[in-house]
Amino acid sequence: MAFTTNVPFPQFTANGFVIPTQEAILQGVIADMQVAFGGNLNFTTQSGSQVNPTPQAQWAQSLAAMIYDCFAQEVALFNGVDPAFATGRMQDAIARIYFLTRKPSLPTVVQCTLTGAENVPIPLGALARDQAGNTYYCAQAGTIGAGGTVSLPFNNQTNGPIQCPAGTLTIIYQAIPGWDEITNPGDGVLGQYAETPAQFEQRRESAVQANSIGQIGSIVGAISEVEGVLDYYGIDNPTGSTVVSLGVSLPAYSMYFAVVGGASAAIAEAILTKRGPGTPMVGNTTVTAYDNNPLYVSPIPYSITFEIPPALPISFAVTLKNNAGVPSNYLGLIQNAIINAFAGEFTGTPRARIASLIFASSYYAPIAAVGGWAEIVSVLIGSPNDDDASFTASIAAGVMTVSAVASGTLAVGQTVYGANVLPGTTISSFGSGSGGTGTYNLSTSQTVTSESMVSFAVDENSEQVQANQVPTIDANNITVTLV
Numbered sequence: 001m002a003f004t005t006n007v008p009f010p011q012f013t014a015n016g017f018v019i020p021t022q023e024a025i026l027q028g029v030i031a032d033m034q035v036a037f038g039g040n041l042n043f044t045t046q047s048g049s050q051v052n053p054t055p056q057a058q059w060a061q062s063l064a065a066m067i068y069d070c071f072a073q074e075v076a077l078f079n080g081v082d083p084a085f086a087t088g089r090m091q092d093a094i095a096r097i098y099f100l101t102r103k104p105s106l107p108t109v110v111q112c113t114l115t116g117a118e119n120v121p122i123p124l125g126a127l128a129r130d131q132a133g134n135t136y137y138c139a140q141a142g143t144i145g146a147g148g149t150v151s152l153p154f155n156n157q158t159n160g161p162i163q164c165p166a167g168t169l170t171i172i173y174q175a176i177p178g179w180d181e182i183t184n185p186g187d188g189v190l191g192q193y194a195e196t197p198a199q200f201e202q203r204r205e206s207a208v209q210a211n212s213i214g215q216i217g218s219i220v221g222a223i224s225e226v227e228g229v230l231d232y233y234g235i236d237n238p239t240g241s242t243v244v245s246l247g248v249s250l251p252a253y254s255m256y257f258a259v260v261g262g263a264s265a266a267i268a269e270a271i272l273t274k275r276g277p278g279t280p281m282v283g284n285t286t287v288t289a290y291d292n293n294p295l296y297v298s299p300i301p302y303s304i305t306f307e308i309p310p311a312l313p314i315s316f317a318v319t320l321k322n323n324a325g326v327p328s329n330y331l332g333l334i335q336n337a338i339i340n341a342f343a344g345e346f347t348g349t350p351r352a353r354i355a356s357l358i359f360a361s362s363y364y365a366p367i368a369a370v371g372g373w374a375e376i377v378s379v380l381i382g383s384p385n386d387d388d389a390s391f392t393a394s395i396a397a398g399v400m401t402v403s404a405v406a407s408g409t410l411a412v413g414q415t416v417y418g419a420n421v422l423p424g425t426t427i428s429s430f431g432s433g434s435g436g437t438g439t440y441n442l443s444t445s446q447t448v449t450s451e452s453m454v455s456f457a458v459d460e461n462s463e464q465v466q467a468n469q470v471p472t473i474d475a476n477n478i479t480v481t482l483v
Contacts, residue, residue, distance in 0.1 A: 006031035010071050017078050019071040026064035033060055083204065087197045095204050103195045103203070105159035106230055109261045110136060110169055110188035111308065112154050120144045120178030127174035128154060128182050130164055135173060139228070140264055144178070153261075153308075154184075155228070156191060161343035164188030165423045165474045166311070185419055186311025187472035189230055189260050190343040192351075199344055199351065216255065222270040223259055230261035233354040233467055236279075246355050247466030248307075254280040258307040258354050260470050265289070268304035283307035309354060312469035313423060314342070315415055315477040316360075317380045317458040318367065322482035325373030330482075333370050335475040341366035342473040352471040358463045377483060382458035384417045385466065389455045395421070395448040400440045402433055403450065409435040410455050415477070418453035422446050424476030427455065 007028030008020040020028075033056065034041055043057035053061065080090030092102060114122055126138040136154035144150045154169065156162050169184040195203070203224050220234040234257045237243045237250035248256055255275065259267050268287035275281075283306040290299035316338055320326070327333070337346075344351025346366040352358050360379045367374050389408030393400050400416065410433065416425045422444050431439030458479070465471045 006035075007067060010074065017075045019068070019075055022064060022068045025067050025071075026060060029060045029064045029067070083201055086201075091197055091200060095200065100204055100225075102200050105193045106191045106228060106261065107156040107159045108162045108164055108188045108191040109139070109228075109230055110154045110156075110164045110184045111186065111310070112152055112169055112182050112184045114142075114144060114150050114152060114179060115148055115181040116144045117178035117180075118144060118146055118148060120176065122150065122152060122176065122179060126176060126179075127172075128169055129171040129173045130169040131171070132168065134158070134162060134164070136164075136169060155261075156188075159191055160193055161190040161340065161345065162188075163190070163339065163474060165476065166313070167420065167422065187313055187423065187474050189311070189470050189472060190339070192230065192343055193345060196344060196347070198347070219255070219257065219271055219274040222274045223257060223262075223267060226259075226262040226266045226270050228262040229259060229267070231258075231351075231353050231470060232260070233258045235467060245467060246464075248282065248468050250282060251280055254282050256282040256307065256467065258283070258309045258467060258470070260309065260354070264308075267306060271304050271306060272302055281305035307468055309468050309470045311472040312383055312385065312465055313417065313477055314352065314358060314463060314471050314473055315382045315456075315458045316363070316479070317378075317382070318478070318480045319377040319379075320480060320482055321375040321377055323373060323375065325371070326482065327371075327373070330373075331480050332475075334367060334374070334480045335478045337366045337370050338363055338478055339473050339475065342471075352465070352473070354465060354470050355467040356465050356471070358465065358471065360461050380459050380461065381463050382415065382456050382460050383463045383465075383471075384454050384456060385463060385469075386460055387417075387454035387456045388414055391453055391455075392450060393418075393448075393453050394450040395442065395446055397447070398442050398445040399431060400427075400442050402437050402440065405436050408455075410440060411435065411457070414455035414457050416442065416453055416455050418448065418451050420448045420451060421453060422476070423474040424479075 008024050010017050010019045030043060041056050042054055044053060079085040083094055086094055121143050122138055124138055124141040128136050135157045137157060139153045139155045142150045142152045166184055166187050170182060172179060172182055216234045216236050220232055223229060223232045235245055236255040240252045243250045250256055257271060264285060264287045268289035272289040285308050286303050286305045288301050289304045290301055292299045318334055340346055341349040341363055342352050349362045349366055360381045363379050364376055367376055389410045390406040391402050392404045393402040410427060412427050412429060414427050426443045427440050428443045429441045431441055433440050
């Protein structure tokens with residue numbers, strides 16, 4: 001016996017499965033019920049101006065809702081086998097085909113300068129604290145060098161995007177004889193919570209390329225799988241002459257990799273296992289890795305060079321319309337929204353990464369999501385890459401004395417950046433200077449000995465991060481103006 005129904009079915013089209021609307025399903029159910037009961041069912045009753053459903057109408061609506069939900073679950077399952085749409089359990093299943101699992105949350109990573117006596121060893125796990133009370137552990141053992149310093153990475157003990165502004169990791173929490181001081185010249189690279197679907201899919205794509213050998217994608221894929229790695233970038237120069245790409249000079253036939261987070265030895269091993277033989281490498285870090293092929297009598301050492309990129313602070317200038325709904329804590333709310341989006345924790349806004357082009361417009365949605373009161377007039381960004389002036393200066397209290405100007409013109413409102421200048425420092429007014437040498441009043445009181453500095457206006461729609469830079473964010477570099 002053949003059965004028929006008036007309920008429309010899902011259709012498989014060029015765009016995938018398309019399900020009928022809930023209203024179309026309801027009308028199909030009603031038609032089936034009318035056929036079953038002789039066409040005399042009444043689905044509404046009128047009481048004055050009020051239209052009420054009858055029991056059979058409620059029955060039809062419940063059936064239609066169940067059918068629609070079943071169709072929707074089918075579509076979710078069909079989409080779940082497509083890496084472009086998969087999330088959660090289905091995305092985990094796809095990744096397991098490639099022997100991948102979702103990375104757990106990762107800590108903020110800070111490159112620190114340690115000062116002390118020559119040849120003093122700094123062990124793995126040595127502890128330090130920042131001025132906010134966060135504890136960090138040394139992620140790579142090292143030894144203080146002949147100049148009395150050594151640069152080592154420290155990781156926050158708590159995972160997630162926790163800020164560590166430049167110059168704030170200054171407290172030695174675990175005393176080691178001969179280790180006198182610690183500081184972080186640049187902002188920490190924000191950690192992350194467990195990988196988002198977008199981040200996981202991006203790594204899966206990279207990891208697929210890791211099945212090959214000798215290609216940039218092969219090596220980047222292997223690096224992406226190193227435990228603790230937060231960010232990475234790779235490029236090569238296949239020509240016979242030097243090429244400059246995104247601020248990096250690549251000699252003939254060389255390759256370059258920038259990596260943030262992870263143990264240097266593990267990164268070097270990942271590069272060694274996938275790179276082609278005899279390829280020159282470029283970077284600021286060289287580590288010995290070993291080929292442990294059992295055919296050799298003893299492991300063969302190789303010097304592997306890659307880049308641990310310095311921080312590039314990104315500044316934001318947000319202008320909102322003033323209205324009665326703006327809360328008293330609006331500044332902190334907007335700053336947190338931008339910081340979380342910068343770390344890739346807002347769906348639709350990509351994490352700011354090495355060599356990325358950061359668009360100010362990418363932060364409209366995270367800001368608007370804070371609340372209906374956040375009526376955006378403009379969002380602009382800036383960084384030391386787009387400096388308006390380059391100069392030599394010192395700072396005493398809140399006054400900056402410019403002794404020489406290499407290029408450009410200083411102006412009120414510009415952000416001042418230097419190795420020891422506090423984040424968010426701006427020129428608030430002219431002193432004796434008016435664009436060149438002289439004194440300038442700053443927004444933040446501090447003391448800095450003479451050093452090279454730059455100043456820049458936060459007035460760009462986008463910022464290009466170079467291949468030897470990792471973008472960082474600090475709440476002090478985010479201003480919010482109400483107009």
